[in-house]
Amino acid sequence: MSDTVYVSDFLRDRRVELELRPAEVASMIGVSLEIYRYWESRGQLHERYFQQIATALDVSIDKLEAEATATKVFTPPEILERSQGSLRTLHA
Numbered sequence: 001m002s003d004t005v006y007v008s009d010f011l012r013d014r015r016v017e018l019e020l021r022p023a024e025v026a027s028m029i030g031v032s033l034e035i036y037r038y039w040e041s042r043g044q045l046h047e048r049y050f051q052q053i054a055t056a057l058d059v060s061i062d063k064l065e066a067e068a069t070a071t072k073v074f075t076p077p078e079i080l081e082r083s084q085g086s087l088r089t090l091h092a
Contacts, residue, residue, distance in 0.1 A: 008043030
């Protein structure tokens with residue numbers, strides 16, 4: 001079992017800790033529920049939303065950036081590329 005904590009786990013765990021539903025967090029951030037669920041399941045965040053995500057989840061932007069960076073470090077490049085392509089499709 002891996003000790004790696006991915007940003008998707010961090011988002012979900014923090015949301016649950018705050019007793020928030022995905023739809024509530026999505027609304028606080030200003031994105032669709034589909035986008036927020038994508039972030040929780042895939043962990044691919046758009047830096048444009050870091051401040052809103054940090055505010056909604058009551059964490060520092062530094063903590064959020066650290067979690068996102070850890071995911072990039074431990075995720076194979078081919079998986080990152082596939083995920084980023086999927087995110088571009090969702091934003092289109």
